[in-house]
Amino acid sequence: MIPANRLAHVKEYYFASKLREVRNLQAAGKPIINLGIGSPDLAPPTQVITALNGGLTHKGAHQYQPYKGTLEFRNAIADFYQKYYQVSLNPETETVPLMGSKEGILHISMAFLNKGDEVLIPNPGYPTYTSVSKLVEANPVYYDLNEEGNWLPNFEALAQKDLSKVKLMWVNYPHMPTGASATDEVFKQLVAFGKKHQILIVNDNPYSFILNNNPKSILKAEGAKEVVLELNSLSKSFNMAGWRVGMLSGSEKNINTVLKVKTNMDSGMFYPVQAGATAALKLDKSWFDSINAIYQSRRTKILELAEALHCKPGKEQAGMFIWCKVPEGKSSEEFVDNLLYEYSIFTAPGFIFGDKGEGYIRFSLCTAEENIEEAIKRVKK
Template identity: 35%
Template sequence: MTDVLYQSNRVAQIPPYVFAELNTKKEQLVRSGIDVIDLGIGDPDLPTPRHIVEKLIEEMRNPANMKYPNFIGCAEFRQAVAGFYKRQYDVDLDPDTEVLMLIGSKEGIAHLIPALIDPGDVVLIPDPSYPVYRVATAIAGGRAYGMPLTEANRFEPRFDSIPSDTAERARLMFLNYPGNPTSATVDPDFFGRAVSYARKHEIPIAHDSAYNMVTFDGYQAPSILQAEGAKEIAVEFGSLSKTYNMTGWRIGYVVGNRHILKALATIKNNTDTGQFTPIQKAAAFALNGDQRSIAEHNRIYRERMNVVLDGLASIGVKAQLPRGSFFIWAPVPTGYTSAEFVSRVLEQTGVILTPGSAFGPEGDGYVRLSVSVPNERLEDAMSRIKQKLQLDGGVQ
C-alpha cells in the first residue's frame, strides 16, 4: 500500500525549520554516544528569577485563574507592559487599545502577516533574519522581498535601494534590533529614518524587539515607538523569554498602532484563547518587580562572549563583540560556505553551530553562535574547536 501524503501545496512549499533539523541531528549524535555541545539554538540556560516562579505558584492556587483567559490579555499584564514602556522609553501607551498579549512573540509575528496582507502582497524582510518572517509570509500567500543586511552598512537595510514598484506593493516591513542572527544594534536615528520611509510609502512596520534588554557596555536598545510619528505606522513585538529567561512560559506582547493591533486581535480571537492567566499575572509581576537579575544575566553573557571570541580567534576567525543579544555573528574561514564550515565543526568537534545561510541568502559566509549555555560547556566547546578542528588550507 502506497503512503498517502496528506498536506496542502502551501505546506509542501515550506522548507524544514532549521532549528528542528538541528535538534534532530543533535538527538542522532547523542544516541550514537557523542557528547554534543549545542551553540545553535538560543534558549537561555540561566533560571527564571525565583520571585517570578513563586508568583506563578501563588496565582495557580487561585481557582478564579483557571477560567478562560481574556483574549487581549488580562488588564494587569497590559498595564504592566504600558508601565514598562513609560519607564524604559518614556513612551505612553493605552493599555486597552495599544497593548495586546501574545502567546510568545513568535506566535504574534506569524499571525500579524495574514492580518495585514492578502495573497500576492509584498512583505519587506531583512536578509538575513529570523526565519519565521519569511515562512509566515509564504503561508499567507505573500511575496517576500529581501532587504540585504551587510556588514559594510552596519547590518541596516538601505531603504533607498528598494525599487519604487516594490515599495508600492509592500504591505508590511519587518525590522529586528538587537538583531537575530546578526546581533546588530541601532541608534534612535535609524528608527526615525525607517518611520519616515514607511510613512511616505504607507507601509506598516513590525519591529521585533525580543532582545531589547539583553545589552552590554552601557548600550540601551531604543524602541521604534520613540521615533516621531511611529504610532501612525508601527508596532513593536516584545517578549519576556530572553529578559527573564522565560522561553517555555510563552508570554509576549505587541504594542503600538491600535488599528494594526485590532487586525491582529481579530485573527487571534478566532484562532487561540489567550495565555494561561497565572502566567500573565506572573509576567506582570516580572515587569513591575525586581529587575536586578537582568544586569546580572547580561554580565554573564558578556563574559561568555569573550570566551567565544578568544576561541574563534584561535582558528583565525575574527568576530565583533556585539552590543546586544546573546549571539555572535562570525565570518567563516576563507574557502568555506556556512553549511560546509558548520558540518566540519560538528564532525570534528561535536559542537553545533547555526549556518548563516539558514537565515537567508545574505547570511551565507557567516555562522551564528549562542552563548546561552553554561560556562564550562562553552569553554569546552571553544577548547575542542581550538584543538580538534582541522581546516583545509588553513585560515586566511
C-alpha cells in the first residue's frame, strides 16, 4: 500500500525519534537526565483528582458527551477568561473544549486552509505548525524572529512579503521555545494586521501562567474576535498534559467553522475529564503561586547549569523552558549530542524549531531539582 502524497514532506516529530534513542541509552544502563521535553512532572491539583473520581459515578458519565462540551465546562472557561484575562466570552457560542490544543491546530487548519493556501509560521516556533500545514497541503511561509527584536514579529518585514495567498498566521505568546512575551501593543498590531490583510490570527497560549506575573490573551485587544482565534491548554498550567484538555475561543462564526471539522472527528470528551478540568479552572491564584515557586527554584538551578556549560540564557523568559545560546563554534545538534553521550543529559537543540533557532538549546524545567543538581555535578567534574 502506498502512503498518501501528503506524507511525502512530513517528518516524524523530532522528540518521537530522539526519545527512542534516549530510551535505548537508558535500557543500556545510562543514567539519563531528561531536560528536553515540557511534560510537567508535578501532580495536578488535588481538587481536580477529586472531581475526576466523582465524575466517574455521575449519571450518564459513560455515555457520549456533547460535542461542544458540558455547559459547566464551557462556563468555567468563560469565567476563567474573565477572571484572569479580562476577556468576555459567551460560553454557548464563543468557546469550545479540545482534546488538547494540538488537536486544535489540526482542526483549525482543516477548517480554514485549502490546498495551496499560505500560512505564516514563526521561526523559531512550534514544529507542529509546519507539519500540520503540510498535512493539509498548505504552504508554510516563515516570518523570522530574533533575539535583537525580543523574538517579536517585525511588522515592517511582514509588510514586505507577498501576502496575497496567506490565509492564516500562527503566533505563540508567551513564545515557545524562547519564553518571550508579547505586549498589549504587539497584540493590537497583530489584530490590525489580520484585519488589513484578511488573515486569521491564531494565538497559541498554553504558557501564560508559568513564571509569568502578567498573563495576557490576545482576545482582550479591541476587535480581536473578528480575526483572532486563541488556543489554550490545561497541560502546562495545571499539570494535566496526559489528560489532553484544551480550549479554543473566538467569534461564534469562527468557532462554528471549526466545529464542522471537530464534530466529525470525535464524539465528545469523557465526562470525568471535563469535571476535573472544570474544577481546575475554578482554582484561585494560589495554585499558580505554588507551582511557580517550584519552577522558580528549578530555574535558578538550570541557570547554574547553563553557566557551567558556558551557555548564555535570554532575558525575561516566561514558561517552563530556558532558552540559551550555545558557545561560539558549535551547532545546537552537536552540543546536544555531546551532552547526551558525555554527561547523559538530554536537552532540546534549537534547530528543531527552525533555522533561526540554530545556535541555541532549550532546557526544560520539568524535572526534580535534585536531577538538575546531579546534572550540574556531572558537568563540573
